[in-house]
Amino acid sequence: MTTAEIRASGRIIQLRRADKELFPADGLTKADLAAHYRRVARRILPQLRGRPLMLERYPDGIDGPRIVQKDTPGHFPAWIHRSELPKAGGTVDYPVCDDLATLLYLVGQACVTPHRWLSRADRPDHPDLLVFDLDPSGEDFEPVRAAARALRGLLDELALPADLMTTGSRGLHVLVRLDRRAPFDEVRAFARDAADLLARRHPDLLTTEARKAARRGRLYLDVQRNGYGQTAVTPYAVRALPGAPVATPLGWDELDDPALTPRRWTAATLAERLLAPDPWRPAARSRSLGPARRRLEGL
Numbered sequence: 001m002t003t004a005e006i007r008a009s010g011r012i013i014q015l016r017r018a019d020k021e022l023f024p025a026d027g028l029t030k031a032d033l034a035a036h037y038r039r040v041a042r043r044i045l046p047q048l049r050g051r052p053l054m055l056e057r058y059p060d061g062i063d064g065p066r067i068v069q070k071d072t073p074g075h076f077p078a079w080i081h082r083s084e085l086p087k088a089g090g091t092v093d094y095p096v097c098d099d100l101a102t103l104l105y106l107v108g109q110a111c112v113t114p115h116r117w118l119s120r121a122d123r124p125d126h127p128d129l130l131v132f133d134l135d136p137s138g139e140d141f142e143p144v145r146a147a148a149r150a151l152r153g154l155l156d157e158l159a160l161p162a163d164l165m166t167t168g169s170r171g172l173h174v175l176v177r178l179d180r181r182a183p184f185d186e187v188r189a190f191a192r193d194a195a196d197l198l199a200r201r202h203p204d205l206l207t208t209e210a211r212k213a214a215r216r217g218r219l220y221l222d223v224q225r226n227g228y229g230q231t232a233v234t235p236y237a238v239r240a241l242p243g244a245p246v247a248t249p250l251g252w253d254e255l256d257d258p259a260l261t262p263r264r265w266t267a268a269t270l271a272e273r274l275l276a277p278d279p280w281r282p283a284a285r286s287r288s289l290g291p292a293r294r295r296l297e298g299l
Helices: 030-039 041-048 100-108 142-157 184-201 252-256 289-297
Strands: 003-008 011-016 021-023 053-057 067-069 081-087 090-096 111-117 129-135 163-166 172-177 219-222 231-233
Touching: 003 030, 003 100, 011 030, 011 100, 030 041, 030 100, 041 100, 041 111, 053 090, 090 100, 100 111, 129 142, 129 184, 129 231, 142 172, 142 184, 142 219, 142 252, 163 252, 184 219, 184 289
Parallel strands: none
Antiparallel strands: 003 011, 053 067, 053 111, 081 090, 111 231, 129 172, 129 219, 163 172
């Protein structure tokens, strides 16, 4: 196995086993994965900075065991930022990715997908993101499109601008940027109430039932990620699935593209899309939930 040296952020990263195939069916190596994250660095790093991470690692490739890692091991270099945060019965020393050198080091640890907190380490109880996960019951993508349109309509009524992205897996995420005034309990309660209202408006299409048996083929409006210590996939992250699909930000006009699927872009095909303007720029201004909560109670 080869070792590659990569210069990034004023450091030299030793990428050991660089030719290890992390995606055997696609021939995608650890070096290829590092090249993807280097390619998307300008867009992914602003989505990562300051946030505790959960690392999804596959040392033996995606066909091997999955390791979900939250604590920062002692062998990680001292220059990698950490955030020690409370959990039940103790604390967790989370890694924080603030620069390209850290991101590439994580790739060297066979981290295929970094999952980020919805809050930042300096105020971990107060999220600056609210996420609706549109989780389909089957492979048909049309209900996901319909759910996204309906959700955007409700958020427009609440004067909450929202961003849209593919998850690289099964559905879409709709994200609202918050001003960090509300704690997680308030944010989750708001998200749940908004999802319940939307499900009542579209009872044949949507449900908030967590039990799969109770969904009866309807799309699940999942708001459970909006809690302390919960994570969501980072935009531009590669998913550990055949073809190496990438979680990709969208413009709302792209929702009508018949070619759109949750796995449309991959580590091998994303480069051309990066030549176009970032669909999330200018980013939606962060909002307070107070006025939106009052509007929601009036509907």
